[in-house]
Amino acid sequence: MQHQTGIETVAASYAHSIEDWVACRDASNGQREVHRKGEVYLPRLGGQDADEYKAYLLRSTFLGAFGRTVEAFSGMIFRRDPVIKLPGKMEEWQKDVTGDGIDLVSFASMVVDESLITARSGILVDFPSTDGYGDLTIAEAERLKLVPFLRLYTAESIVNWRFGDLPNGGYGVVKVVLLEHVEEESVSNEFETVELRQYRVLDFHEGEYRQRIYRQDQKGATKRRTGVVDANREEKPTGETPNADSLYTGQKISGYHLYEVFPQIGGKRLNYLPFTFINVRTLTANVEKPPMLDLVNQNFQHYRISADYYHGLHYVGLPTPYITGVSADEAPTQIGPSQIWHLSNPESKVGYLQVDAAGFQSLREEMVAIEGRMAAMGARMLAPEKSGVEAAETLNIKSRGEHSTLSKISGTVSRGIEQALIIARDWMSTSGEVVFELNKDFVAATLTSGDITALLGAWQAGAISKEVLFDKLKQGEIIREDVEFEDHEEAIEEGAEDLAGMFGATEESQDQAGSRSPAGEQDEEALVDQEDPEGSE
Known part of the structure; x- marks a missing residue:
């Protein structure tokens, strides 16, 4: 990576x-x-020229093993809804946490994908600019419907950070530099879109949280035609676009215009950075290795071998004709069933140059071997990080998942999002418990009829409590995840009453049944005697 200076400087671990x-x-x-x-x-x-390389490239096939693995693991985490508890004021807010229509669960899915792909992302809790309103009270901000929003930054966009003494004591991150890409209408052509780099610096000024925004001047920008969309690029700018009339400092530094703002909560400036780093294991600024980097490297190795394999098959399927013993003038220029070759030299020879297809078997075998290794590497995400020797057969998939890399991702993302939600709660000046917990039960483990019978028998024998029975049925996905024990018991009681009414089991009939109970007992004893005549001596 080229050395950068000024605002474009990146952290060493980033490079x-x-x-x-x-x-x-x-x-x-x-x-x-x-x-x-x-x-x-x-x-x-x-020796390949441009056209030959283009054909070589087009014949190659990239197996989307890594992409499908990311989708599969994300699906495992979200096969059950997250546990979410928010203050009442945030219930409606969670339906759009980004300000552009993305709900909380969808946002969490995006964060999980980033952890699976690069092992790194960050969440900025920001607030719409109140410039022009003056210092707003909480009530005034609510009346204007100004609410905080979450912004997700990928590993590639968190370009720099610095540690130091925090304003409120302790040691931690005191500066974060975020790279954004925004689009503006060209100043010279209203039908042309200009892509600009924008750096958002989060730091402290005299102990107070500050945002500085460095927006690239259009002279150094990349022009893009309106309507031409790159599917791998987010068209909407990340973060709020600066209000040029009020935030612009008038400074232009190395081709960037500088804007500045001090976000506030209830008219008071912050003494912390509302930014949360999210890695696989920690919520720190330290960089961690992508969890499936080895799989990615194998995926590209498979790609390169496949290119050689299909390149060779191309020539196997299209043999090259040859002819010997003739001059250049006498050599035929056309070939086909309607063409006749007249050769004056009786020793002339004709034939086809053809590659032996058996030589490609080793390439094919290596591709299959790599596919097997990629499958094993993906499965390793579900394997426990063992502290000692333990036989694999003693663990089932469900228990392994509790200590796997995927489980760590689920837990770390949960803590990171929960931390961001607490900041958003404080910014909304409300109180109440905030809980966000992603699923860690990655594989369905539905109970069999034999399992259920055994559990019921243990409960009937008094070996386990009713609450334990309920939890086991819930874990076995017999009872829905969102059902609580008290609600389940209430539903059972209501169902019993409905069933009793259906069969006419009124209090009167129950009294009548009670008056006949001695006879009933005698009938039952007689029935037992009939079934087991040898039971009496």
């Missing part, structure tokens, strides 16, 4: 990791993006 992040991103996006990168992932063969 070290960006190549891996981009590779993981491209692999997740699939063949179109991989082909677009050309020689980055598929080197040109010696």
Whole structure:
């Protein structure tokens, strides 16, 4: 990565990791993006010109193993809805946490995808600009429907950070630099869109949280035609667009216009950065290795071998004719069933140059072997990180998931989103419990009829409580995840009353049945005697 200066400076660990992040991103996006990168992932063969390489590239196939693995693991986490508890004031807000229509669960799904792909993302809790309103009270902000929103930043967009002494004591992150891409109408052509780089700096000024926004001048921007959309790029700018009339400082630094703002809660400035780093295991600024980087590398190796394999098959399927013992003038120029070759030299020979197809067997075998390794690497995401020797057969999939990398991702993302929600709650000046917990039960484990019979028997024998029975039935997906024990018991009682009414089991009939109980007992004893005549001595 080229050395950068000023606002474009990146952290050392960012420069070290960006190549891996981009590779993981491209692999997740699939063949179109991989082909677009050309020689980055598929080197040109010696002697190939541009047209030959283009044909070589088009014949290659990128197997979307990594992308499908990401989708599968994300689906495992979200096969059950997250546990969400929010103050009443936030119930409606969770239907649109980004300000552009994305609900909380969908936002969480995006965060999980980032953890699976690059192992890194960040959430900024921001607030619409109140510039022009002055210092607003909480009531005034509510009346104007100004609410906080969440913004997700990918690993590639968190370009720099710094540690230092925090204003409220302790040591931690005191500066974060975020790279954004925004679009503006060209100043010279209203039908042309200009893409601008924008850096958002979160830091402290005299102990107070500040945002500085460096927006690229249009002279150095990339022009893009309106209506031409890159599917791998977010068209909507990340974060709020600065209000140029009020936030612009009048400064222009190295081709960037500088804007500045001090976000406030209830008219008071903050003494912390409302930004949360999310990795696989921690919520720190430290960079972690992408959890499936080895799988990605194998995916690209499979891609390169497939290119050679299909390149060779192309020539096997299209043999090249040859002829010897003739001059260049006498050599035929056409071939086919309607063409006759007249050769004056009786020793002339004709034939086809054809590659032996058996030579491609080793390539095919290696592709199959890589596919097997990729499957094993994906499965390893569900394997426990063992502290000692333990036989694999002693663990089932469900218990393994509790200590797996996927489980760590679920837990860390849960804590990160919960932390962001607490900041949003405080910004909305409300109180109450905030809970956000993603599912860690990744594989359905429905109980069999034998399992249910055994559980009921244990409960009837007094070996387990009714609450334990309920929990086991819930874990076995016999009872819905969102049903609580008290509600379940109430539903059973209501159902019993309805059933009693259906069969006319009124209090009167029950009294009558009670008056006949001695005779009933005698009849029952007689029935037993009939069934087991040897039972009496």
